Every structure is written in C-alpha cells, then in structure tokens.
Amino acid sequence: MNFLESIRVSLRALRANKLRSALTMLGMIIGVAAVIAMVGIGNGATASITSQIQGLGSNLLTISSGQSNSGGVRGGMGSSDTLKMTDVDKIQIGTAVKAVAPVANTNGQVVFGSGNTSTTIMGTTQDYQEIKNVTMATGRFITTDDVDKAARVAVLGPTVVTDLFGDANASVIGKVIKINNVPFQVIGVTTSTGSTGFMSSDDMITAPISTIQQRLLGKKTVRNILVSATSADQMQAAQNQITAELERAHNIQAGKNDDFNIQNQADMLQTMTGVTQTLTMLLGGIAGISLLVGGIGIMNIMLVSVTERTREIGIRKAIGAKGLDIMMQFLIEAIVLSILGGGIGIVLGFGGSTLAGKALKMSTSISPTSVLVAFGFSAAIGIIFGVFPARKAASMDPIDALRYE
Amino acid sequence: MIDLKGIKKIYANGDIQVAALAGVDLHVGASEFVSIMGPSGSGKSSMMNILGCLDTPTEGEYFLDGTDVAKASGDQLSVIRNRKIGFVFQGFNLLPRTMAVENVELPMLYAGVPSKERRTRAIEALESVGLGGRIYHKPKELSGGQQQRVAIARALVTKPSIILADEPTGNLDSKSSEEVMAIFQRLHESGNTIVLVTHEPDIAEFTERIVHFRDGNIEGDEKVANPRKARAQIVEEGVAK
Numbered sequence: 001m002n003f004l005e006s007i008r009v010s011l012r013a014l015r016a017n018k019l020r021s022a023l024t025m026l027g028m029i030i031g032v033a034a035v036i037a038m039v040g041i042g043n044g045a046t047a048s049i050t051s052q053i054q055g056l057g058s059n060l061l062t063i064s065s066g067q068s069n070s071g072g073v074r075g076g077m078g079s080s081d082t083l084k085m086t087d088v089d090k091i092q093i094g095t096a097v098k099a100v101a102p103v104a105n106t107n108g109q110v111v112f113g114s115g116n117t118s119t120t121i122m123g124t125t126q127d128y129q130e131i132k133n134v135t136m137a138t139g140r141f142i143t144t145d146d147v148d149k150a151a152r153v154a155v156l157g158p159t160v161v162t163d164l165f166g167d168a169n170a171s172v173i174g175k176v177i178k179i180n181n182v183p184f185q186v187i188g189v190t191t192s193t194g195s196t197g198f199m200s201s202d203d204m205i206t207a208p209i210s211t212i213q214q215r216l217l218g219k220k221t222v223r224n225i226l227v228s229a230t231s232a233d234q235m236q237a238a239q240n241q242i243t244a245e246l247e248r249a250h251n252i253q254a255g256k257n258d259d260f261n262i263q264n265q266a267d268m269l270q271t272m273t274g275v276t277q278t279l280t281m282l283l284g285g286i287a288g289i290s291l292l293v294g295g296i297g298i299m300n301i302m303l304v305s306v307t308e309r310t311r312e313i314g315i316r317k318a319i320g321a322k323g324l325d326i327m328m329q330f331l332i333e334a335i336v337l338s339i340l341g342g343g344i345g346i347v348l349g350f351g352g353s354t355l356a357g358k359a360l361k362m363s364t365s366i367s368p369t370s371v372l373v374a375f376g377f378s379a380a381i382g383i384i385f386g387v388f389p390a391r392k393a394a395s396m397d398p399i400d401a402l403r404y405e
Numbered sequence: 406m407i408d409l410k411g412i413k414k415i416y417a418n419g420d421i422q423v424a425a426l427a428g429v430d431l432h433v434g435a436s437e438f439v440s441i442m443g444p445s446g447s448g449k450s451s452m453m454n455i456l457g458c459l460d461t462p463t464e465g466e467y468f469l470d471g472t473d474v475a476k477a478s479g480d481q482l483s484v485i486r487n488r489k490i491g492f493v494f495q496g497f498n499l500l501p502r503t504m505a506v507e508n509v510e511l512p513m514l515y516a517g518v519p520s521k522e523r524r525t526r527a528i529e530a531l532e533s534v535g536l537g538g539r540i541y542h543k544p545k546e547l548s549g550g551q552q553q554r555v556a557i558a559r560a561l562v563t564k565p566s567i568i569l570a571d572e573p574t575g576n577l578d579s580k581s582s583e584e585v586m587a588i589f590q591r592l593h594e595s596g597n598t599i600v601l602v603t604h605e606p607d608i609a610e611f612t613e614r615i616v617h618f619r620d621g622n623i624e625g626d627e628k629v630a631n632p633r634k635a636r637a638q639i640v641e642e643g644v645a646k
Contacts, residue, residue: 005514016502315498318459319559320487320515322480399459402498 006325010332017305021337024301027294028341028381029348032374034287036349036366041356042280044364046273053269059098059232060131061239063087063225063246066259082250082259083222085209088125090249096229096238101127103224104209106216110164112177117163120204121179123212124226131228132201139173139188142208150210154184158192159203179205182215235264284370291374294341295381302334302389313393314401327394334386335379342378346371406566406598407433407456412465412475414451414621425451426462427621433567433600438593438632440601440609443618450571452618453602457490457569458482470566487515491560495572497552499544499559505531506540509559516563530558534588550581557588561597568592570601574608586611587635611635 014021065082083102091100104123109116128134129141137158146153154177162168164177172186184207193201213220229238239262246252246260306313313326350366357364414426425448433439443449454460455467458474461482467475474485486492491512499508509527518526531540534554544552553573560568570589574582590611593599601612609615610633617625 002517005520009514012503311498312500315500316511316515317483318457318486318492318498319512320483322483322515324480325515399454402459402494 003328006328006332007336009329010336013305013309013329014333014336020301020305024298024337025341025344027297028291028338028378029294029345031287031291031294032342032345032378033349033352034290035284035374035377036346036370037352037356038283038287039280039370040349040353040364040366041360042276042283043367044353044357044362046276046280047365048362049272049276050269053265053272059229059235060265061227061229061235061242062263062265063227063242064223064261064263066257066261081219081221083225085220085222087222087246087249088225090245091225091227091242092245094241096234096241098228098230099127099130101125101131101226102209102222103128103226104212104217104221105223106212108179108205108216110160110177110179110205112164112175115164115166117160119157119160119163121212121216122204122206123209123216124206125209128206128226131226134201134206135191137189137191139186141188142206147208147210150214151208152182152184152211152215153187153207154179155188155190155206156186157190157200157202157204157206159200160205161189163203179207180216184211232266235266239264288377291377291381295338295385298334298337298382299385299389301337302330302386303392305333306330306389306393309393310396310401310404313396314398314404317396317398318402323394326396327390330390330393331383331386334390335382338378338382338386339375342375345378346374349374406435406437406470407431407600408466408468409455410466410468412452412455412462412467414448414455414460415463424621426455428465429621429623431616431623433598435598436593436596437614438589438599438601438612439614439616440603440612441616441618442603442606442609443624444604446620447618448621449602449618451621453569453571453600456567456600457492457571458485483515487512487563489566491563491565491568493553493556493560493568493570493573495575497544497549497556497576499552499555501544504541504543505536505547505555505558508544508555509562512559512563526562527558530562531555533561534558548581549577550584553577553581553585554588557585557592561592567598567600570599572603573601574603574605582608583635590632590635607633 063083085102088100088102091097093100101124106121106123107118108121109118124142125147126141126143134141139155141155142153145151156164156172158168161170161172165172172189175186176183177186178184190201190206227238227242229235242262243258247258250259252258316326353364353366409429409431412426412429413424416423416425429448429452441449441452451460455462458469458477459482461477462475465475466473469485469489474482477485492498500511506524506527509530510523513523513526528537528540531537534557536551536554536558539547539551544555547555573585573589577585586608589599589601599612601608603609610629613629613632615625615627615629616623
C-alpha cells in the first residue's frame with residue numbers, strides 16, 4: 001500500500017471519531033500555543049528593556065562614589081562621598097570621552113500656587129543635555145552661566161508640569177515655583193520620552209548643580225559623574241582613561257582598591273537581557289512541559305484506539321495488510337493529530353501573544369525559530385509517542401486479533 | 406492446489422503439550438468444493454488457520470499452488486493471504502462505519518490496485534452477489550445475510566486460488582444460510598476452489614466432499630453422492646427502489 005493510501009485510511013479513522021480526535025489535539029494545541037506565546041512575550045520584554053536602557057543615553061558610563069568603610073562596616077556602592085566637583089575637570093575630553101556631567105540629586109516638595117508634587121530634583125551641568133539626549137519642548141536647558149552663578153532656574157519634565165499646573169500645555173516659562181521652599185524660575189520644559197516609573201526622565205526637575213548643592217543639599221556632594229563615550233567602540237578606552245585619571249586625582253596607589261566605581265551601560269544591558277532571556281527560557285520550558293503532556297495524551301489515546309480496533313487490525317491483516325501497513329496507518333494518525341494540533345497551536349499562540357502584548361502595552365515578537373521549533377517538536381512528538389502504539393498494532397497476531405471481542 | 410503433508414500443530418501450555426493437529430495429510434484439487442466437519446476440539450479450527458495462512462504448522466509441509474508456505478514469515482504470509490486466499494468468517498468481519506464497496510476494496514488496497522480499478526472491480530463483485538443496490542450502505546444498515554454477501558464479495562474480488570469459509574452460516578437464519586450457500590455453489594460452478602468449515606451436517610450437504618476431523622486427525626473423507634442444490638433465488642436487492 002502506498003503512502004498516500006495510508007494517509008487516506010488514517011484521515012478516515014480520525015474523522016470517524018471527531019470528538020476524540022479534537023480532544024486529543026487540544027493537548028498539542030495548548031502546548032504549542034503556550035510555547036509560542038511565552039517565547040513571544042519573553043522576546044518582546046527583552047526588546048522593550050533593551051530599548052529602555054538604550055534610551056537612558058547612548059554610550060553612557062556612570063561613575064559613582066566608592067564604598068564607605070567605617071568601624072569595619074562596609075556600606076553599599078556610593079555610600080561614601082568620594083567624588084568631587086574637581087574630579088569632573090580631571091576627565092579629559094578627547095578621542096574617547098565626548099562629554100562629562102556631574103549629577104547631584106535629591107527629592108523635593110515642589111509647590112506652585114495650589115499645585116503640589118513630590119519629585120526628583122536633578123542638579124547637573126549643561127553637558128547633561130548632550131549626554132542624555134534631552135530635547136526641549138519649550139524654553140531652554142541650563143547653561144554654563146547658570147551653573148557658574150548658581151542661578152535658581154529649573155527645567156521641568158512634562159509630568160511635573162501636569163502635576164503642578166494641572167495642564168500639560170500650560171504656559172510655564174518665567175513662572176516661579178518653590179522647591180523645598182526655595183524659589184526657582186522655570187526656564188524650560190523637556191519633551192516627553194515616554195518613560196514611566198522610578199527615575200523617569202519625564203517626572204523630574206533639572207537645575208544647576210551648584211544651586212542644588214548650595215540651596216537644597218547644603219554640601220558639595222557629587223552623586224554621580226555621567227560620561228558619554230564618543231562611540232560604542234570607545235567605551236572601554238574611555239573607562240580605562242577615567243580610571244587612570246581618577247586614581248591619580250585621588251592618590252590611589254597601584255594595587256589598592258579604587259574609591260569609585262564605573263558602570264558601563266553595555267554591562268547593564270547585558271545583565272538585564274540575560275535576566276529576561278533566562279525568564280523566557282523558563283516560561284518556554286514550562287510551556288514545553290505542557291507540550292510533552294500533550295504528546296503523552298496522544299500516546300494514551302492511540303493505545304486506547306489500538307486496543308479498541310484490535311478486530312479491525314485482525315481483519316486488515318487477514319486480508320493481506322503487512323505489519324508495516326498497519327504501523328503506518330497508526331503512526332500517520334498520531335502524526336496528523338500532533339501536526340494539526342501544532343498548526344492550530346501556532347495560530348493560537350500568535351494571536352495569544354499579540355493580545356497579551358496589547359493588554360500589557362508592550363511589543364511581542366514571534367521569532368520564526370520558535371515557530372519552526374514548535375512545529376518540528378510537535379511532529380517529533382507525534383512520531384515518538386505514535387511509534388509505540390503503532391508497533392503494538394503492527395505486531396498483533398491476526399488469529400488473536402480476529403478472536404478479540 | 407492444496408497439498409498438506411504430515412501437518413502437526415502443537416500448542417505448549419506450560420509443561421503440557423497439546424497436539425491440535427497430529428500429522429494430517431490432505432489434498433484439495435482445483436475447483437473442489439470441500440467442507441471440513443468435526444466436533445469442537447477436533448482440530449478443524451487449527452486446520453482452517455493453517456490453510457488460510459494465518460498460522461504456520463509446527464511440523465509438516467504445506468504446498469499452496471506449488472509453493473511451500475509452511476515456513477513463511479508473518480509479512481510473507483500477509484502477501485500470500487492477499488494474493489491467494491479469500492476469507493469468509495462466521496462473524497462477517499466487515500469494517501464498521503465503512504461502506505460496503507470500501508470493504509470490498511480493502512484487499513485490493515493492500516495489493517496496490519489503483520483506486521479507479523478498485524472501485525470498478527468492487528462494484529462488479531458486489532453485483533455478482535446480488536448487492537448492486539447496496540454498494541454505499543454501511544454494515545449496520547445491512548441484514549446479516551447481506552453482510553455475509555459483502556464479505557463473500559470481498560473474498561472473491563482478488564480472484565484468489567481458494568476461498569476459505571469458517572462457519573459462514575453460523576450467524577444466519579436458514580433462509581439467509583441457503584442464499585449464502587447458493588452463492589458458494591455458483592462460485593464453485595464457475596471454477597472457484599472453496600473450503601468450508603462447519604459443524605452443521607445439512608450445510609455440509611451442499612458441498613461435494615466432506616472431510617471429518619476428530620482429535621487432530623482425519624477420521625473420514627467422503628464424496629457426497631448428490632449434493633443438495635441450494636434453491637434460494639438471489640434477488641437483486643434495492644435496485645428497484
């Protein structure tokens with residue numbers, strides 16, 4: 001009997017038992033759909049985290065103070081105030097370093113009339129604009145002059161404008177707001193970057209670092225120094241250069257621990273994507289288990305089906321079916337169930353991840369690899385879990401099979 | 406046609422060995438119409454299984470159309486059954502939920518006959534047993550006698566060397582039985598070799614030779630002087646509708 005005839009015989013048997021075939025396929029459908037959707041959502045999460053981190057600024061290096069060490073207790077990173085304003089000038093702008101900006105930030109209560117909000121106050125210099133790609137909706141960013149004179153001027157994020165003035169489009173330039181009771185004149189509003197949550201650049205007030213240190217912090221602290229490298233390739237060179245310059249400025253002998261840390265944005269990106277990829281693998285793995293369960297379901301039903309159709313097998317064998325013919329018939333049934341289930345599962349998984357993406361407001365991406373893997377996997381499951389029942393059917397003795405009631 | 410020499414079939418049941426066939430010699434010539442009779446346990450079922458190539462003898466030689474099939478493997482036996490033997494069973498053994506014509510096509514499916522030819526030959530076979538009007542009916546829509554006639558059509562559609570019928574009238578009333586025997590007699594007249602197992606003497610009377618089995622041996626082998634003529638008229642069913 002040729003292959004095409006075998007397929008026809010198998011399809012007929014599946015059609016004869018529609019409900020059972022559909023229920024058996026359901027296992028595969030759910031398994032494959034879960035794998036596709038989970039991997040799609042995971043990939044989407046990775047992509048959105050990557051773009052968020054990249055949105056923090058391109059080729060960014062963050063220098064923070066070292067750890068405090070008092071009485072044998074080591075504090076966390078940045079717990080000692082080892083960075084100074086003078087360190088900023090020590091970092092040479094050149095082939096590797098494009099711009100340097102110190103940052104001193106604090107939280108403050110901001111008041112305008114009856115408007116009132118609590119937000120992050122970021123003290124920095126004019127170079128911050130270049131490093132963080134800050135664009136202005138209206139007005140201007142802080143200037144060298146503002147920093148030199150410790151001018152009480154403030155640049156607001158769009159969220160702050162809404163919170164304080166009740167309207168995102170309110171005309172705010174020249175208005176005087178109070179930050180922790182210190183009056184500041186608004187000189188500009190940044191465009192929205194769409195970022196939300198902790199340390200969002202939309203929910204932030206930027207002011208000259210000198211003003212923040214004098215009026216709000218009361219000390220000449222520098223929390224971080226932000227450095228942008230000229231290109232991604234120059235990140236390492238920039239990091240080496242800064243390490244050497246700051247070690248010299250802080251009189252740190254070779255072999256001693258540095259009193260500062262340099263964080264590379266690429267490292268952070270790698271760590272974060274590593275985390276999401278692990279999560280994706282985990283989710284995919286769990287979904288994979290359901291695929292396996294679906295496969296076992298197919299084997300279960302095929303075994304029942306073989307037993308139930310013992311007499312049919314006996315008849316077929318008596319009138320000339322060879323072992324291989326019987327084996328193919330049952331194997332094809334199992335493969336058709338798994339591939340059909342896998343196909344429907346791919347469609348459902350695709351729809352499911354798109355829906356989940358819409359609901360969670362994030363992009364999802366279905367990789368062709370995950371579709372291929374899921375499809376190949378379901379075909380393989382059909383073969384693996386179909387072989388045992390099919391062999392059982394093929395090896396039946398026709399006399400016993402015919403006598404089976 | 407069929408030549409059995411010293412056929413033994415021994416079943417080992419634990420330490421006890423039971424000889425279902427204790428060295429049987431039998432010759433069935435072309436175009437014979439033979440019935441095998443015997444009480445239960447006489448070995449006639451074992452004989453039938455070996456004749457039908459469903460089973461191989463423990464000892465002995467079985468020449469079917471001149472080839473020794475006693476030592477054939479499972480798949481070789483499948484091919485022999487497909488080409489040379491047509492089965493008719495007591496319980497009809499049609500595939501349920503499958504139309505009569507498809508049941509008849511089944512042996513040709515395994516013989517690799519192209520689908521168009523299969524259909525034509527299956528319809529011819531069904532017409533020859535008087536079921537030309539029932540070709541698209543499923544087994545449960547047919548009476549017992551009709552189902553058995555579908556089974557006969559399935560057995561003869563491959564033009565086998567022998568048709569083996571195992572208690573073909575065992576599940577049928579006397580009218581249907583006579584109809585079935587009429588078909589066998591007609592097939593015999595057109596040159597088919599038929600071996601029929603039965604325990605009903607009046608069914609055996611329709612055949613031309615009766616072989617009696619007892620305790621795994623042939624007890625008697627007699628020609629029937631005047632085989633009874635099955636009088637049933639095979640009505641062409643369902644055509645007039």
